[in-house]
Amino acid sequence: MKFATKAIHVGEEPGLASNGDVVVPIHLSTTFARRGVEKPTGGYEYSRTANPTRDALELRLAALEESKHALAFASGLAAEATLVLSLLRKGDHVVAFDDLYGGTRRLFSQTLSNFGLDFTYVDAREARNVNRAIGKRTKMIWLESPTNPLLKICDIRAISEVASRHQIITVLDNTFMSPYFQNPLRLGADVVLHSATKYLGGHSDVLGGAIMTSNEEIHTKAKFNQNAIGAVPSPFDCFLLLRGMKTLAVRMERHQLNAMRVAEHLEAHPAVVRVIYPGLKSHPQYALGKRQMSGSGGVLSFEVKGTLSDVKRFLRRVKVFSLAESLGGVESLIEHPASMTHASVPEKAREGIGITDRLVRASVGIEDVSDLIEDLDGALG
Numbered sequence: 261m262k263f264a265t266k267a268i269h270v271g272e273e274p275g276l277a278s279n280g281d282v283v284v285p286i287h288l289s290t291t292f293a294r295r296g297v298e299k300p301t302g303g304y305e306y307s308r309t310a311n312p313t314r315d316a317l318e319l320r321l322a323a324l325e326e327s328k329h330a331l332a333f334a335s336g337l338a339a340e341a342t343l344v345l346s347l348l349r350k351g352d353h354v355v356a357f358d359d360l361y362g363g364t365r366r367l368f369s370q371t372l373s374n375f376g377l378d379f380t381y382v383d384a385r386e387a388r389n390v391n392r393a394i395g396k397r398t399k400m401i402w403l404e405s406p407t408n409p410l411l412k413i414c415d416i417r418a419i420s421e422v423a424s425r426h427q428i429i430t431v432l433d434n435t436f437m438s439p440y441f442q443n444p445l446r447l448g449a450d451v452v453l454h455s456a457t458k459y460l461g462g463h464s465d466v467l468g469g470a471i472m473t474s475n476e477e478i479h480t481k482a483k484f485n486q487n488a489i490g491a492v493p494s495p496f497d498c499f500l501l502l503r504g505m506k507t508l509a510v511r512m513e514r515h516q517l518n519a520m521r522v523a524e525h526l527e528a529h530p531a532v533v534r535v536i537y538p539g540l541k542s543h544p545q546y547a548l549g550k551r552q553m554s555g556s557g558g559v560l561s562f563e564v565k566g567t568l569s570d571v572k573r574f575l576r577r578v579k580v581f582s583l584a585e586s587l588g589g590v591e592s593l594i595e596h597p598a599s600m601t602h603a604s605v606p607e608k609a610r611e612g613i614g615i616t617d618r619l620v621r622a623s624v625g626i627e628d629v630s631d632l633i634e635d636l637d638g639a640l641g
């Protein structure tokens with residue numbers, strides 16, 4: 261089956277459900293009766309361990325990344341924490357991209373580092389910066405591509421090759437592209453991670469996270485801790501994610517069309533200093549992006565001319581765009597990374613990687629694009 265078909269059918273084949281349901285039921289039962297005290301074979305025991313609605317979701321998630329396995333979590337960060345705690349132990353070292361989702365960086369620097377893990381942040385646009393940071397204790401390389409919010413791209417294949425030579429696990433946070441535009445496992449990554457809260461859910465009404473891998477050992481360890489730590493999504497969350505994912509292909513196509521139009525418009529706008537969008541030829545890594553992604557997604561960042569207070573004024577004046585954190589929903593959102601999503605990143609680090617006070621990030625939704633452009637023009641004016 262092709263992507264759009266899998267996104268609708270995998271995990272919800274009517275034959276799988278007892279009554280022929282076309283849509284998977286929300287199985288609320290937290291526990292399941294058994295015939296004897298022996299461990300039931302193939303049946304369910306307790307919903308933290310496994311639940312029929314979550315099973316359907318995990319089948320679908322695996323199908324979309326073409327992985328052997330997928331595990332669903334209560335949020336993207338729950339997936340990240342569980343993954344790291346499953347694979348690393350005290351003394352291990354992680355090399356991470358320096359331009360990560362703010363919450364990921366906070367999890368690493370303020371929580372996981374308290375458990376004896378070390379993190380080094382490098383500009384992974386150059387694979388040799390990653391190579392140089394690898395030491396004897398390095399066990400994991402953590403990447404996003406494109407990054408949030410600067411849309412920097414790293415060469416997933418080149419970095420994964422170096423990592424596997426050193427027996428280091430490569431994790432790629434694929435939230436921005438969704439499985440529709442990029443499949444990092446095909447490029448050599450060991451684990452793909454998603455904040456399903458964004459494009460997979462697609463409607464800004466459910467938190468979720470996922471990890472996908474075809475590596476049995478990684479899957480076994482993470483599955484053990486999915487149950488042992490317990491950061492699982494509720495059956496209703498799983499239902500909403502299954503429902504949202506059915507339209508992933510059509511949504512991504514429209515997100516991209518609209519984002520491209522908005523990016524081109526802003527690039528020619530006198531009140532805009534620069535636009536960062538992987539689909540623009542002006543993106544410094546346009547060629548690399550073309551090689552490893554089949555599209556350029558729906559998120560773009562741009563710098564507004566003027567002072568911080570001008571930027572704030574602009575953000576107060578948009579009407580169709582909502583001034584809000586998050587991305588990947590059908591509705592357009594806009595935000596100020598330095599004071600919102602990336603406020604937890606220390607100011608020095610923020611400036612070092614290029615998150616200036618004038619930088620604005622937009623998640624372009626699937627509304628009529630002429631309304632979006634009119635809205636931005638009005639506020640910029």
Ligand SMILES: *Cc1c(COP(=O)(O)O)cnc(C)c1O
Nearest residue numbers: 335336337361408435455457468
């Ligand atoms: C939102 C986001 C996360 C965190 O996911 P939550 O579902 O909010 O916990 C991780 N990585 C990226 C790239 C994100 O955009």
